[in-house]
Amino acid sequence: xxxxxTIERLSLYRRIVENYQIKGEKSAYSxxxxxxxGVTSSQVRRDFMFIGTNGRANSGYDLxxxxxxxxxxxxxxTPDKFCLVGVGNLGTAILAFFHGxxxxxxxxxxxxxxxxxxxxxxxxxxxYSIDEVERAIKEENISIGIIAVPAAEAQGVxxxxxxxxxxxxxNFAPVHLNVTDGIFVENVDLTxxxxxxxxxxxxxxx
Amino acid sequence: xxxxxTIERLSLYRRIVENYQIKGEKSAYSxxxxxxxGVTSSQVRRDFMFIGTNGRANSGYDLxxxxxxxxxxxxxxTPDKFCLVGVGNLGTAILAFFHGxxxxxxxxxxxxxxxxxxxxxxxxxxxYSIDEVERAIKEENISIGIIAVPAAEAQGVxxxxxxxxxxxxxNFAPVHLNVTDGIFVENVDLTxxxxxxxxxxxxxxx
DNA sequence: TAGATTGTTAATCGATTAACAATC
DNA sequence: TAGATTGTTAATCGATTAACAATC
Numbered sequence: 001x002x003x004x005x006t007i008e009r010l011s012l013y014r015r016i017v018e019n020y021q022i023k024g025e026k027s028a029y030s031x032x033x034x035x036x037x038g039v040t041s042s043q044v045r046r047d048f049m050f051i052g053t054n055g056r057a058n059s060g061y062d063l064x065x066x067x068x069x070x071x072x073x074x075x076x077x078t079p080d081k082f083c084l085v086g087v088g089n090l091g092t093a094i095l096a097f098f099h100g101x102x103x104x105x106x107x108x109x110x111x112x113x114x115x116x117x118x119x120x121x122x123x124x125x126x127x128y129s130i131d132e133v134e135r136a137i138k139e140e141n142i143s144i145g146i147i148a149v150p151a152a153e154a155q156g157v158x159x160x161x162x163x164x165x166x167x168x169x170x171n172f173a174p175v176h177l178n179v180t181d182g183i184f185v186e187n188v189d190l191t192x193x194x195x196x197x198x199x200x201x202x203x204x205x206x
Numbered sequence: 207x208x209x210x211x212t213i214e215r216l217s218l219y220r221r222i223v224e225n226y227q228i229k230g231e232k233s234a235y236s237x238x239x240x241x242x243x244g245v246t247s248s249q250v251r252r253d254f255m256f257i258g259t260n261g262r263a264n265s266g267y268d269l270x271x272x273x274x275x276x277x278x279x280x281x282x283x284t285p286d287k288f289c290l291v292g293v294g295n296l297g298t299a300i301l302a303f304f305h306g307x308x309x310x311x312x313x314x315x316x317x318x319x320x321x322x323x324x325x326x327x328x329x330x331x332x333x334y335s336i337d338e339v340e341r342a343i344k345e346e347n348i349s350i351g352i353i354a355v356p357a358a359e360a361q362g363v364x365x366x367x368x369x370x371x372x373x374x375x376x377n378f379a380p381v382h383l384n385v386t387d388g389i390f391v392e393n394v395d396l397t398x399x400x401x402x403x404x405x406x407x408x409x410x411x412x
Numbered sequence: 413t414a415g416a417t418t419g420t421t422a423a424t425c426g427a428t429t430a431a432c433a434a435t436c
Numbered sequence: 437t438a439g440a441t442t443g444t445t446a447a448t449c450g451a452t453t454a455a456c457a458a459t460c
Binding site: 029030031041045046048049054055056057058059060061 | 443
């Protein structure tokens, strides 16, 4: 099992490799990729060692081989199915952002408590009542839930998702979720990021 | 200067403290806060030590004092001014998310290359042509830029912002930005988060 | 007092980087 | 060959946690 940080970098390397390929390049040196990724070349070489890609001294790493190995470690052969809970401003933006963007990253089902939205299709995604979570997740074999509801409702939504059989959660609500072991939770706390950048920008200015 | 991780936790503690206060509590133990934050109580005590808040054995930490000290270390007295570049789906959602949410987190100015948007007000934020970045940033004393443009344009936008005098950047484009030292860059890579949760959810399922 | 919690240090843990022989 | 890059280990660095005397 690769460390979380390595997986995060693989996601970045993958896009860097794609860009080199688009430019028609066949290979790249660790220090070139390192500069694009904002990490050290030692880091890049170590990461590539982990995923089993060998370079050659003075020739660098074969981009096709890199692309294949990164995909193998990062992504699944079969698409990952996501559902979204909370079709507000943020939820809608998430749907728009991912609609058609990645073949193996599909958000096909959304839930909201607003009855107006029921059966509407938002950016390619059909909306259901929150009461249908259990049925839809089982029927459509969804493994990951996206939580984009207000903070106060997030824990309740997480519990509903988990009891419906979800195994992974992306939580956009600015609260820590208490879920049972074995559920992977990834937090994306926008307010925190904004406060963090505000804080460090002020320090830099001094 | 507090470490980045500590600042991230302060943002979370702050909301936890607010919730306790809303419930009418006057004090809280480190292990209670730790549970809400998803960290250890050692961590909480150490963080509180850093910000200079002392608790009392068997009484815990005074919430009012905590709130004051967290604010003091995390936030500024004067509001931080942000501008947004890229008023697409994601940019619009960011505006909606922060509109009126936090007193010292203000996005008042946005830029887009679409002339249709010029002078329109989106969620309380006025849109300008991208050519006006320099003028607006200096005139309105904006210190932080939010980049919500496609990956291919992000580096160029970053350079324009930096030369206009910005000191901090939140980058939503899935690329590493090369900027001069002294500019704080916070990356929020949604695709990476989605790939990461997909990856680890599959591992958990095995 | 007895029991629980705090403040703080030292130990642990894990991730990153420096270094260099091997290789091209 | 000379010079540059890779593969990999050991050293470094930094953050987290365990531990426990002091305190309430």
